[in-house]
Structures are given as C-alpha cells and as structure tokens.
Amino acid sequence: QRESTRDFGNSxxxxxIDRPLIGRFKPIADRAPSMxxxxxxxxxxxxxxxxxxxxxxxxxxxxxxxxxDFFDQVDRFRKTFVQVPGCEQSTxxxxxxxxxxxxxxxxxxxxxxxxxxxxxxxxxxSRNAYAALHSFVFxxxxxxxxxxxxxxxxxxxxxxxxxxxxxxxPGAAGRGLGLVDTNGCSEQLAxxxxxxxxxxxxxCIDEAYxxxxxxxxxGARAAAPPLGAANNGGVGSxxxxxxxxxxxxxxxxxxVLAVYSSRLEHRLAHVAHVEMYMQGAAxxxxxxxxxxxxxxxxxxxx
Numbered sequence: 001q002r003e004s005t006r007d008f009g010n011s012x013x014x015x016x017i018d019r020p021l022i023g024r025f026k027p028i029a030d031r032a033p034s035m036x037x038x039x040x041x042x043x044x045x046x047x048x049x050x051x052x053x054x055x056x057x058x059x060x061x062x063x064x065x066x067x068x069d070f071f072d073q074v075d076r077f078r079k080t081f082v083q084v085p086g087c088e089q090s091t092x093x094x095x096x097x098x099x100x101x102x103x104x105x106x107x108x109x110x111x112x113x114x115x116x117x118x119x120x121x122x123x124x125x126s127r128n129a130y131a132a133l134h135s136f137v138f139x140x141x142x143x144x145x146x147x148x149x150x151x152x153x154x155x156x157x158x159x160x161x162x163x164x165x166x167x168x169x170p171g172a173a174g175r176g177l178g179l180v181d182t183n184g185c186s187e188q189l190a191x192x193x194x195x196x197x198x199x200x201x202x203x204c205i206d207e208a209y210x211x212x213x214x215x216x217x218x219g220a221r222a223a224a225p226p227l228g229a230a231n232n233g234g235v236g237s238x239x240x241x242x243x244x245x246x247x248x249x250x251x252x253x254x255x256v257l258a259v260y261s262s263r264l265e266h267r268l269a270h271v272a273h274v275e276m277y278m279q280g281a282a283x284x285x286x287x288x289x290x291x292x293x294x295x296x297x298x299x300x301x302x
Contacts, residue, residue, distance in 0.1 A: 056117070056124040059110050060102075066109065070102040074129055078136045085144040092276040095133065099126045127199045130277065134196040137276070141269040149268050156260055165260055172253045182254055184211040186262035192270050193263075198277035201270055212254055 060067050077098060083091055102125050103118070112118055130137070142149075159165040166178040188208035192201045259267065 056121040059106050059112075059121055060125065060128070063106065063109055066102060066105050070098070070125070070129075071132065073098045073101070074132045078133060083137075083140045088141070088272065088276050089279045091137065092279050095129055096126075099129050123199065126277075127197050130197040130199065138196075138269060138273055141272045141276075142266055145266075145268040145272060149266065152268060159260065162257060162261060165257065169253050169256060171249065175250065177250060177253050177257070180254060180257075181215050182212065182258040182261060184215060185209075185254070185258040186264075189258060189262040190264045193265055198274045201274050202277075205274070208258065209251075209255075212251065212258065216250065216254065 060070070077094060081091065081094065099122070103122055106112070106121060106125070107118060112121065159168070163178055166172045169177070172178065185208045188204050188211060191204045195201050195204065264270070
C-alpha cells in the first residue's frame with residue numbers, strides 16, 4: 001500500500017474473498033474451529049464419535065453451485081426475514097428448511113448412503129448456517145430478553161455468597177450440596193460467551209453437565225462416613241464403595257450454584273439460542289440431530 005488511506009476519512013474497507021477472482025482453484029480441507037481435545041470428534045467441530053477423516057467440509061466446498069446457493073439463501077433470509085418476538089421457533093424452522101434443502105442436494109450429488117455421513121453433513125451445514133446468521137439472530141435474542149436478563153441478574157446478585165444461596169435452595173444444605181466444587185462446571189458455562197453457534201454452546205453445556213456429575217461423585221465419596229457410621233442421607237450416603245445417590249433435584253440445585261458462580265453473560269439469550277436450534281431440529285420429522293441431543297437437552301433444560 002503506497003497511497004494514503006486517510007484522504008477521505010479515518011477508516012477504509014478491506015474485501016476478503018475465499019476464492020480467486022480469475023483462474024482455477026482447488027478447495028482446501030475444512031478447518032473448523034476447535035471445540036475440544038485432540039483426537040475427538042468435537043475437536044474438529046463434529047458430533048461426538050465422528051472421525052475427522054470423514055469431515056463433510058469437502059462435500060459442501062467441492063460443489064460450488066450448491067455451496068453458493070446455500071449461502072445465497074442464508075443471506076437472503078438475513079435481509080428479508082422479519083424476526084417477531086415470541087416467534088423464534090418460526091425463525092428456527094425456516095433456517096432448518098434452508099439446511100435441509102442443501103443436505104438433500106449434497107446427499108444426492110455425493111451419493112451418500114450411510115447414516116453416519118448424513119449426520120456429519122447435517123451437523124456441518126446447520127452449524128455453518130447458524131454461524132453466518134449469528135449477528136442477525138443473537139442480537140435479536142439479547143434485545144427481547146434484556147429486561148428479563150436484568151431481573152435475573154438482580155436476583156442472582158441479591159445473594160451475597162454461595163452459602164447464602166444454598167440456604168434458600170430447598171433441601172440443598174441438608175444434602176451437603178454446598179460442599180461440591182462446581183468451579184469446573186462454571187468455567188465451562190462461561191465459555192458459551194465465546195461461541196457463536198448453538199452447536200458449540202450445547203457442547204459447553206453437555207461438558208458442564210458431565211463435569212458436574214463427576215464432581216458430585218468425587219465429593220460424595222470423599223465425604224462418605226466410615227463403615228458402620230450413621231449418615232443423614234445426603235449425596236455422600238452409601239458408605240465407602242457403596243452406591244452414591246444423585247437425584248435430579250441435586251443436579252438442578254448444583255446447576256443453580258454453577259450459574260451463580262459463573263461469569264457467563266446474556267444467560268437467557270444463550271439458552272434461547274440453543275432452544276431455537278433444538279426446536280428446529282425437533283420440528284424436522286425423524287431428525288437424527290434431535291435424537292443426538294437428547295442427553296444434552298436434559299442438561300439444557302436443567
């Protein structure tokens with residue numbers, strides 16, 4: 001750049017494209033953002049137990065006609081669709097229709113027959129759609145939930161400490177839930193602020209749920225009374241080596257404590273974003289995607 005860029009103002013535009021304007025080009029392998037540890041399906045941004053070698057990025061990138069039409073539909077949706085508060089499911093269903101259309105065309109073009117491949121493709125395409133629409137959908141959710149978010153924040157901060165909150169959760173103090181370390185769960189929930197797709201946020205919630213279960217089990221066994229000693233039926237009941245009782249109420253109460261300790265912002269908007277996506281998946285009859293998130297759905301509900 002040899003010429004001045006400040007002759008007509010204090011800023012300038014930079015155009016970034018993903019292919020050359022002239023000449024031939026060869027699509028490169030998909031480079032999805034990291035979402036987990038090495039060697040896992042989530043590390044490549046794919047559903048759990050799906051291999052990186054089967055990544056569906058090439059299935060979309062290698063068919064420019066379908067790829068361009070898909071992103072054209074997404075862009076047209078962004079420019080023409082009117083989001084109405086309370087009708088977020090309609091938004092999710094329209095996004096699902098765009099994803100389904102691209103999936104059907106790609107499955108036919110590549111002659112995909114394995115359900116495993118179809119799941120990968122669906123996950124990849126839907127994640128791309130939500131990533132492209134993040135700046136359109138998420139600010140809308142933040143705006144319509146701003147008042148409720150303020151009330152939630154005030155309610156959370158009305159409790160001066162975790163122990164204060166434990167005392168107002170029915171039965172939490174008597175079951176020793178205040179002794180469970182929920183820091184790992186809180187940190188996972190806070191990561192949602194740095195994710196732009198519901199897919200990645202679900203992964204954070206699912207991992208937080210798994211960490212919470214492990215923390216409860218470890219805390220319960222560490223606090224278990226000696227053999228022959230009486231116990232009060234808390235999460236540590238069962239004795240050394242015995243079964244550890246963890247109820248749904250325990251999980252819900254601990255999630256409350258984890259959310260309280262977390263630095264997560266826009267809590268309601270994140271939940272609404274995830275629910276939009278899951279409702280869209282559930283609205284698709286026979287959706288592999290909806291079935292795959294049954295366990296994560298429980299964690300989201302909690």
